[in-house]
Amino acid sequence: MRVVIAEDLTLLRDGLIRLLSAHGFEVVEAVDNGPMLLAALVEQAPDVAVIDVRLPPTFTDEGLRTALEARRRRPGLPVLILSQYVEQLYARELLSDRSGGIGYLLKDRIGDVAEFVESVRRVAGGGTAMDAEVISQLLTRRSRDEPLAELTTREREVLALMAEGLSNLAIAARFGVTDKAIGKHTNNIFAKLGLPPSDDHNRRVMAVLAYLQAGPASPDPS
Amino acid sequence: MPRVIRGQTGGVGRVKRGLIAAAGVPLNAVMAVALVLAWAPRIRAGIVSLQRAWAGAALGRAIPARENGPRVLAWLAINAVVGPAFLMAMTAVVNTVGIIVHLRPAVNGPSVTFTLSLALLLLSALGLVVAALMGLAEARLAELLLGSGDSLAQRVRELTASRAAAVDARAAELRRIERDLHDGAQARLIAVRLNLGLARSADDPEQARELIEEAWESAGQALTDLRDLVRGIHPPVLADRGLAGAIEAAALLCPIPVATDLVLAGRPEPPVESALYFAAVEAMTNVTKHSQATRAWVRLRHTGDGLRLVVGDDGHGGADPAAGTGLRGIAERLSAFDGTLTVRSPPGGPTILTMELPCAL
Known part of the structure; x- marks a missing residue:
């Protein structure tokens, strides 16, 4: 599997190269700034890119913006954004083109090597890998939004794990139930969110997006 | 200024x-x-x-x-x-x-x-x-x-007071950061070293593995502590996206729905951005904690000679700037930049906070 890495701190870049190489990835290019990243993504068309959100020259969310730009040019290009902190705003922007292949994880998660590698593979396969922190921030909000308010507690839990990128089988294992039972929950979630029947993968992305996008309607007129 | x-x-x-x-x-x-x-x-x-x-x-x-x-x-x-x-x-x-x-x-x-x-x-x-x-x-x-000769004398008194408040707030903030580092990340890194040191000299591989596991956990917690601390000092999203983006991001985290209408053509000076950002966050926290509102709204504009940030909610009103530290904190933050806070909160609501700060873009 061909991967492009963008990280400006040498220590972490070398660590990522070593880690991914050791798990069967082929690191085709490792860059340390936004413009070089864009060139690498467009020219190399890797199976997945692992990108630090903050990159030179601006040292702001250069990595995120570059990833979004690359996906505009190559729709569906799988990208996994790493960050020292997570913002729902950014999660929402990443998912907004609804084509999957998106990861957004705290850098700390690299420390959990097996799970991190699994996340990279999942994103490369067109899935999602949202950090548990994004999800937990969402859960602190009261059930403020239609139609998410209609979901039962268990359905919300299932949706949260779906957002993290877990399959029905993996979610079933978490709860100690059969994946069939989870399948029932996911179908209820799709129905309540009004997602039309399509392939299961796409609907999962849409459900997660609905979860992230659920916000207030229009501004107060006064 | x-x-x-x-x-x-x-x-x-x-x-x-x-x-x-x-x-x-x-x-x-x-x-x-x-x-x-x-x-x-x-x-x-x-x-x-x-x-x-x-x-x-x-x-x-x-x-x-x-x-x-x-x-x-x-x-x-x-x-x-x-x-x-x-x-x-x-x-x-x-x-x-x-x-x-x-x-x-x-x-x-x-x-x-x-x-x-x-x-x-x-x-x-x-x-x-x-x-x-x-x-x-x-x-x-x-x-x-x-x-x-009052205008000048009055002005000197105001400036002296706002400067003292700013210095006080800064000192308190530094003490908090020091304490958070001391009790948080620093303590956890000590634990990491301690556990790794023990693991290095452990004879039993199983015990060594347990110690490494503990060190790994502590390092993760240290990162969480540092992240929370950084967010409180200068939220990265504020540097990334400016005032409008950062307020938008904060509104997303508010437990009640917050409608945002934020229009700003340029970037104010970083200290001004920071003051208004934290004022907005404090205002939204107030809404959540005290107003029993079901929805809130935030509006940001650059008027002729300054920034105007308005936070409103449909709660029960009766907010008293003299009663809590929240509103006073906002007023103090703003006063350091010659900004003002106007509170309109009749009993029964709604509450509307208007924050104004002179600023050229």
């Missing part, structure tokens, strides 16, 4: 003020005569306030009133002499002009008419300038003796 003192500037304003000053010369002479009546307090107050209004118009700035006292009497006394004297000087000039007008030269001709006209014009202009200067001198005197 100094507060902008409004006044008419430019040539037109100066000429206008000069004419007002010149017109004040005969006025002052009349007032000097009125001194006879000034023993009646009400007439004296009338004279003084008229004088103050004129001096303010001539100088192009407001002159705050001062308490009746020896300075007012001093002004009455000085004006009794200076007022008529200046008027006499002015009359002398006008008389000279009159003499020239009535001059009947022995030899008449175009060149003589021209010379006389020129002299007349110059003399009139000179008279006007002198009158204006005399008027301005009188106005300045009136400002000194009749004005309280």
